[in-house]
Amino acid sequence: MINCFKMFSMDSRLLEIFLNSFTRILIPGLLVTIPLTIVAFFLAMIIAVVVAIIRFANIKILKDICRFYVWIIRGTPLLVQLFFAYYGLPKLGITWTSPFICAVLVFAFNEGAYASETIRGSLNSVSEGQIEAGYCVGMSYLQIMWRIVLPQALRAAFPSLMNGLIGMVKDTSLASNITVTEMFFVTRTIVTTTYEPLLLYLEVALIYLLFSSILSKVQTVIEKKLNAQVGK
Amino acid sequence: MSIIEIKDVKKNFHNLEVLKGVSFNVEKGEVVSIIGPSGGGKSTLLRCLNCLETYDSGSIKVIGEDLKEIKDMNSFRQKVGMVFQQFNLFANMNVLNNCIFAQTKALKRNKDEAKKIALENLQKVGMEKFINAYPNTLSGGQKQRVAIARAISMNPEILLFDEPTSALDPEMVEEVLNVIRSLVNKGLTMIIVSHEIDFVRDISDKIIFMDDGIVAESGSPKEIFTNPKNERTKVFLRKVIRN
Ligand SMILES: Nc1ncnc2c1ncn2[C@@H]1O[C@H](COP(=O)(O)OP(=O)(O)OP(=O)(O)O)[C@@H](O)[C@H]1O
Ligand SMILES: [Mg+2]
Numbered sequence: 001m002i003n004c005f006k007m008f009s010m011d012s013r014l015l016e017i018f019l020n021s022f023t024r025i026l027i028p029g030l031l032v033t034i035p036l037t038i039v040a041f042f043l044a045m046i047i048a049v050v051v052a053i054i055r056f057a058n059i060k061i062l063k064d065i066c067r068f069y070v071w072i073i074r075g076t077p078l079l080v081q082l083f084f085a086y087y088g089l090p091k092l093g094i095t096w097t098s099p100f101i102c103a104v105l106v107f108a109f110n111e112g113a114y115a116s117e118t119i120r121g122s123l124n125s126v127s128e129g130q131i132e133a134g135y136c137v138g139m140s141y142l143q144i145m146w147r148i149v150l151p152q153a154l155r156a157a158f159p160s161l162m163n164g165l166i167g168m169v170k171d172t173s174l175a176s177n178i179t180v181t182e183m184f185f186v187t188r189t190i191v192t193t194t195y196e197p198l199l200l201y202l203e204v205a206l207i208y209l210l211f212s213s214i215l216s217k218v219q220t221v222i223e224k225k226l227n228a229q230v231g232k
Numbered sequence: 233m234s235i236i237e238i239k240d241v242k243k244n245f246h247n248l249e250v251l252k253g254v255s256f257n258v259e260k261g262e263v264v265s266i267i268g269p270s271g272g273g274k275s276t277l278l279r280c281l282n283c284l285e286t287y288d289s290g291s292i293k294v295i296g297e298d299l300k301e302i303k304d305m306n307s308f309r310q311k312v313g314m315v316f317q318q319f320n321l322f323a324n325m326n327v328l329n330n331c332i333f334a335q336t337k338a339l340k341r342n343k344d345e346a347k348k349i350a351l352e353n354l355q356k357v358g359m360e361k362f363i364n365a366y367p368n369t370l371s372g373g374q375k376q377r378v379a380i381a382r383a384i385s386m387n388p389e390i391l392l393f394d395e396p397t398s399a400l401d402p403e404m405v406e407e408v409l410n411v412i413r414s415l416v417n418k419g420l421t422m423i424i425v426s427h428e429i430d431f432v433r434d435i436s437d438k439i440i441f442m443d444d445g446i447v448a449e450s451g452s453p454k455e456i457f458t459n460p461k462n463e464r465t466k467v468f469l470r471k472v473i474r475n
Binding site for chain 2: 126127129130132133134135136137138139140143147148151152155229230
């Protein structure tokens, strides 16, 4: 421990590497990791809501397709899904213009499956009576779902969905394996030239930690707002 | 033509015969109360009247429409309001929006008109001071009064009540019953399932006594309460009046 401390304070070369690499890692963080997360998460939410509603409403055939999708995604590793999509699918004629797009879609479908389960659970937690009350004032099923059930379900699911988002920020590091030049990819490149794995992996970990901490903070603030809104 | 015509309606839940041939009519503007022991099919019948439940045989006509042949279910349901035992307010909307929402979405009223109507009705039920409150901050009695305001904001022709005071603490029962009383004489047809015997005796034009899936007896409050003919009615009344 003391050794480690000395190493940082005394070695100006390490300090220089640390500072130089900081922006080199942070920039792909801001330009790749974060956009990848945001776009994939946004798509994941759309997929999740659609899948959850199809399963909640018990729509024939579609319901079975959705169940199959969730089963496959939850039953296989994310890393395998990435490799399958990026290296495997081209053999079937599906080619990617960039690894980034491939990663966005894989993360979206992956998170979409998990989030759909969360949202489905929350849909079930909204009382059946409110749906009936909606019918009794002449609203259609879709109006009731969209304006009454879904808002309450998303509110209830919010903490879990945010968990998913924070998880996704970290999981994007897996995309380095399919040559997406996100933070971890860049870090690995720097390590191969500087031979300072301890310092650099610690550094990239700190940046991930920073991103997740910001998101946690955002989560707390929004949760407070949401609760205040319904008088909790 | 009666506003509600129920003819020999039967319904099963799986193997359980819940309605065993129910028939009666309700005239426009009448207040009809349904009483009877638990499990007798009162809620089921009421829920058939606005198609929350389907029936197996017989026929029901409501406002001239055969329920098996309704083309536009949403506009039919706008004419038949319902007040539930569990209130069922929309939890994600404040009191005012609970009363406005369906007016703008289903009746396509413009926002200002809907708001005006909602405020009038909230005043009628004494909840105008709570327009910004969310349902989970209200007492049971307050929730039920909002639910009534929400229902009448749709200007229904028929209003169904399924035990509107059964989930309330005793001290809140009266405030809700008073609101329901205030709705009488407005040309509104009401069907009320309730165990509040004094209330239904007071308010009803007609009493239906349902037991075990049939209408065991029906008549004016006077006939039913002072001179019941059916043995089961007598037993039931003895029980509830003693309580
Ligand atoms: N969705 C359902 N599935 C199966 N059985 C049901 C269902 N709804 C009601 N039942 C049964 O039908 C019978 C009649 O129920 P209903 O709720 O109509 O009675 P009720 O007269 O309203 O009684 P209460 O005074 O307790 O409200 C009961 O035995 C009940 O258990
Ligand atoms: Mg009942």
